[in-house]
Amino acid sequence: MNEPPLLPAPDAYRRRPLRSWLRLTIDARRAAREGPAAIAARQDARLRVIVAHARARSPYYRERWSGLPDAPRLDELPPVSKPELMACFDDWLTDPRVRLRDVEAFISDPARTGELFAGEFAAWTTSGTTGQPGVFVHDRVARGVYDALLVARTRVVTPSRLLRALGQGLRIAAVVATGGHHVSTTLVNLNRHRFPVLAPRIRTFSVLTPLPRLVAALNAFDPAILVGYPTAVHLLAQEAERGRLRIRPALVEVGGEVLTAEARATIERSLSTRVVDQYAAAEFPGIAFSCRMGRLHANSDWVILEPVEADFSPTPPDQASHTVLVTNLANRVQPIVRYDLGDSLTVSSVPCACGSPLPAIAVGGRRGDVLRFPGADGREIAILPLALGTVVEKTPGVRRFQAYQSGNRELRVRIEPDDASDREATWARVVDRVDRYLASQAIVGVRLVRDEALPARDPRSQKFQAVWDARTRPAALATRIGEPS
Ligand SMILES: [Zn+2]
Known part of the structure; x- marks a missing residue:
């Protein structure tokens, strides 16, 4: 022993x-x-x-x-x-x-x-x-x-x-x-x-x-x-x-x-x-x-x-x-x-x-950032990075994604589909699921914008971040379209 x-x-x-x-x-x-x-x-x-x-x-x-x-x-x-x-x-x-x-x-x-x-x-x-x-x-x-x-x-x-x-x-x-x-x-x-x-x-x-x-x-x-x-x-x-x-x-x-x-x-x-x-x-x-x-x-x-x-x-x-x-x-x-x-x-x-x-x-x-959007009653509502990530990631056809808040009522999303030919349909599903999720949180009027770039590492830190607030972290936005990950 x-x-x-x-x-x-x-x-x-x-x-x-x-x-x-x-x-x-x-x-x-x-x-x-x-x-x-x-x-x-x-x-x-x-x-x-x-x-x-x-x-x-x-x-x-x-x-x-x-x-x-x-x-x-x-x-x-x-x-x-x-x-x-x-x-x-x-x-x-x-x-x-x-x-x-x-x-x-x-x-x-x-x-x-x-x-x-x-x-x-x-x-x-x-x-x-x-x-x-x-x-x-x-x-x-x-x-x-x-x-x-x-x-x-x-x-x-x-x-x-x-x-x-x-x-x-x-x-x-x-x-x-x-x-x-x-x-x-x-x-x-x-x-x-x-x-x-x-x-x-x-x-x-x-x-x-x-x-x-x-x-x-x-x-x-x-x-x-x-x-x-x-x-x-x-x-x-x-x-x-x-x-x-x-x-x-x-x-x-x-x-x-x-x-x-x-x-x-x-x-x-x-x-x-x-x-x-x-x-x-x-x-x-x-x-x-x-x-x-x-x-x-x-x-x-x-x-x-x-x-x-x-x-x-x-x-x-x-x-x-x-x-x-x-x-x-x-x-x-x-x-x-x-x-x-x-x-x-x-x-x-x-x-x-x-x-x-x-x-x-x-x-x-x-660490992902907590995102904050105006709710239906005008109060700010917090969205957890992991919750939003789950909604996007579990969308059929999504292989990888990134999402960042680019304005008070604007969310930009990058997706890499499982199948490139299915890109449009996959994006439509993402929009539908995110819209429904935000509505369930009493958040209305948020515009979802597709960022055509593929998910990529932050060029400065070289870290991969799935969800972030680009209003407080402009550096993360510096990733340009087509930048290798
Ligand atoms: Zn100790």
Whole structure:
């Protein structure tokens, strides 16, 4: 029992899931207590397991890594990108039961959100921050690791908080993009399937719901735990400040976008609770969790983060990187090794005052702007970037999109259709869906203008932003028609 569990064998984990999971949880605490050397040792050992597995079972990596030594150093492995991996999905994955066609069929059925694919794998889809769609599959052991990290690292499960949550009926509200297999919706719904007794107490609320109706529904549900995107929860916290939202959750958990210091302060003040922030990706759901000082700490015993420049040379500490290469040390079925995630990351050289030996990081490049349009009654109505993004992105025929507010009543949209010959029809569908969505939010008279350019990175920051307010961010508009992305 003294040896740290490196990466539990799938069979052992299947036979004794609770015992295996407890060992992972205990080890996550132990690694953080023992310090940087213990964390680095786990990282090295787990990397060897993942690399050996990928080499043995993934035709893609076997070919890609041919000519490398038996136990290559991390920096000897070539960086990979989502487009190139998605293009050879079936060769990339290590389990013949997981085929792209079948997974796509599975995730195209909203009724199956939260079910396990092939009875074993969590599967979700994302457009991610680079705008390219991806399909991600996580095996049993990996899911155990993600859960263990959440429990061990956030310390959310304290006796007093548990008591408070129990007193509030243990209801969990998740304000997410519902109706599809997004990461957050799937994670919430996995719990409904896993703990049927809790199922009636777990409810998802769509970020597309008009704010007054969302506030009323949350007041009626009275959750003990509130989960959501920072922009959505921040908006709700402002409703609490105005006395309209009256919930008092024991815990608020946010992720998927950057939580600003101002948003954190507003949420903690108006909902009088602690906020746990996480840096999550479809490729690894709990890359980092926030500490009591409000800083994010990377779970570097299970995930390797390499902040790099555009040419993949390392970015020095305390500087914002161009992108980050991520390596998932827990998931065997879909090996993610030195994978270009697209986020800008800053690793701090100064230890955090909380005392954690895990690296303190800051993430940029994920935040969309909240757009504000005049409502029917003249008041300003906020539109969440993620909500608008969901409406456009889920339009049949849309492969990628960008949307920016160019005037008080003007929204410009760029689309890349799945099929170029279907451009006009796709645009008509986008206009129809966005118009109906804005009307549902009591916003009228907004002109939708087609921007003929394809979705592109911001030429200055080189970051891809899906939704922004061009009135406050003119720089983003500088992208010219035809500029390569
Ligand atoms: Zn800290």
